[in-house]
Amino acid sequence: MKLGSWLTSTAVVSAALGLAIAISQGAEKEVQIAFLNPLSGNNVDAGQQDLNAATLAIEDINKAGGIKALGGAVIKLVIVDTTSDPKNAASTAERVFSTQKVAGAVGTGISGLTLPILPVAEKSRIPIITNSVNDQITSLKYKYTFQVTPKGSQFGSTQVQFLKALNETYGLGIKDVAVVYENSGYGVSTASSIKEIAASAGLNLVLFEAYPHGFTDASSLVTKIKASGAKALFPVAYTTDAKLIINTMKQMDVSPVIIGGGAGFLWPVFAKEMGPAVNGFVSVASWNWDSKSISSVPELASITTRYEEKFGTFMTEHAGPTYVAVRMLAEAMEIAKSADPVKVREALSTFDNDKIGGFMQPGRVKIDGTGWNGAVHPVMIQWQDDKPRTVFPAMDAVRTFKR
Structure with missing residues (x-):
């Protein structure tokens, strides 16, 4: 063998060995993301939806080569059950942030659990989406907090705009409306917005009533709804409460137009418990699986298809934004070229993305100076063919409303 050929062969072998070593080392590298959500208690449905989405996101990232800027580091999800008790949420977060090396965190989908966690993340300098x-x-001005979803106040505005559109399209002439809401952060935020927007829209708010989350008798609440004479009802409730209110209304022959406040009106269990009667129900949603910005892009639509194939149900309002949150953390690590949570936070603070960000309507995630995805807005869905389909606003709709 000629010396030149031998040197070339040796160089090729050495390069191949070096590549193999690099691949091996990259495969061994691991970065962790904390997943904080209720996996027990009353909010377990929401937590499980979030976990499903986070699991799928991690699989997609790792199958695509992991964090390339970190030599192909794979992502591991540190799964933490906050329980459904706000008293446990902060201590649980503090424990995982102090004992695990994480680049960031996602969670929760329940405002009452999220709020106690935020100061812990701030103190620990862990970015949380x-x-x-x-x-x-x-509004708390935390530097390590990021919110990818619409705000509760936008829910109320969207619901009222939708009712206005129904009045204009079908000549319903509805003026008298009622709002009933669970006495939680989510409930109060959404209901207060409806109250404010309803007045400016020329609607007459004839009832504004809170109820305790998890109550077992809705008869007194429905009696008040009936006595108010409301022609439209804006209920803000999770699944169990939503079903109880609706069934009690049927029993007491109370039948205003119902425009749900998200959460329990959107989940698969609602369809399961309501049966065929679920079709026709409408609700506001922070996200929906078939919104135009998703269904019109094959790469994004495939995510919802794979979710349904893997978990046996459509991708839910909770699942979609959680999937985005995990992918955002991964992209932030790529931008920062680091898993250091401080550097990840810096990358998130100017995050502007219409690729994976396209998974949030109207097709972009753009973090503003407060840490909120200011590009986002809610949608209205109507249950059709046993699935929530996007019907409003027109820029996001893929189906027309069925009266």
Whole structure:
């Protein structure tokens, strides 16, 4: 063998060995993301939806080569059950942030659990992306808090705009409306917005009533709804409460137009418990699986298809934004070229993305100076063919409203 050929062969072998070593080392590298959500208690449905989405996002990232800027580091999800008790949320977060090396965190989808966690994340200097909708989340001026979803106040505005559109399209002439809401951060934030917007829209608010989350008898609440004479009802409730209110209304022959406040009106369990009667129900949503910005882009639409194939149900309002949150953390690590949570936070603070960000309507995630995705807005869905389909606003709609 000629010396030149031998040197070339040796160089090729050495390069191949070096590449193999690099690949091996990259495969061994690992970065952690904390997943904080209720996996027990009353809010377990929401937590499980979030976990499903986070799991799928991690799989997609790792299958695509991991964090390339970190030599192909794979992401591991540190799964933490906050329980459904706000008293446990902060201590649980503090424990994981102090014992685990994480680049960031996602969670929760329940505002009452999220709010106690935020000061812990701030103190620990761990960036956290939440899919909770409470307006207060980004008004606290925490530097390590990011909110990817619409705010509760936007929910109320969208619901009232939708009713206005129904009045104009079908000549319903509805003026008298009622709002009933669970006494939680999510409930108060959404209901207060409806109250404010309803007045400016020329609607007459004849009832504004809170009820305790998890109550077992809705008869007194429905009696008040009936006595108010409301022609439209804006209920803000999770699944169990939503079903109880609706069934009690049927029993007491109370039948205003119902425009749900998200959460329990959107989940698969609602369809399961309501049966065929679910079709026709409308609700506001922070996200929906078939919004135009998703369904019109094959790469994004495939995410919802794979979610349904893997978990046996459509991708939910909780799941979609959680998937985005995990992908945002991964992209922030790529931008920062680091898993250092301080540097990840810096990358998130100017995050502007229409690729994976396209998964949030109207097709972009753009973090503003408060840490909120200021590009986002809610949509209205109507249950059709046993699935929530986007019907409003026109820029996001893929189906028309069925009266």
